[in-house]
Amino acid sequence: MAFNKKDEFNKKENELADFAKAIGHPARISILKEIAKRKECICGEIVEVLPLAQSTVSQHLKELLHADLITGTVDGAKSCYCINWKTFEKFEKTFNEFFINTNSKNPSCC
């Protein structure tokens, strides 16, 4: 890389890219799906279902937290994670703004 070029791109581009990157791994997709589908979203249950070590799952959860895709609350010794739907809605909106809307303006360039 020699040096990080992220500053050269604008904020919206970086936000979109960061979100996409966060869901850009099958393990994280799978984790999000597990959290979404159950009411009790305890970390241990996720570890049980995923084909990964506990420490690896914990690391993916950390990344999802950092990208604001989930929220986490401590419940005794356990940790409960939830989808942060607001971030998803924001992504949907920005994504459509960037791409789908442009589609109608430019149906076929080649």
Add this chain to the structure above:
Amino acid sequence: MAFNKKDEFNKKENELADFAKAIGHPARISILKEIAKRKECICGEIVEVLPLAQSTVSQHLKELLHADLITGTVDGAKSCYCINWKTFEKFEKTFNEFFINTNSKNPSCC
């Protein structure tokens, strides 16, 4: 990594992740935007606008091609790239299937 665990996840999870990964970089977002907004989507024009070397842009274009987000046709010495809207629509659909639809079923887990 020691070894790639992608086989442990199902096809849909991997497809979603691959798409997300492909747009998970500000340079590629920016490239897609440039292609989408102009009618003549010549590689050289993209290189001019992006703050990256020609070889780097070419590499990003290759990744977008590989992820089926764009199509490329040779036009003499030049190359013309176009958004493959079908892939975008497919992503939108799968994304909603996975996440947004789940939202209504499970408004707030914590």
Add this chain to the structure above:
DNA sequence: TTCTATTATCGTATATTTGCGATATACAAT
């Protein structure tokens, strides 16, 4: 043919991501 412009690919350096085991931490129960 020779020169020029355009794009792709190769080789390489560096950065980041992924994954695991070991360990630390925090709480609960005994």
Add this chain to the structure above:
DNA sequence: ATTGTATATCGCAAATATACGATAATAGAA
């Protein structure tokens, strides 16, 4: 206090991604 359970963090190794310059390949112009 000790033990057990649940989760997070550390340190490391291997894999991938990012970026660039140099070079190759190709088409068109001179």
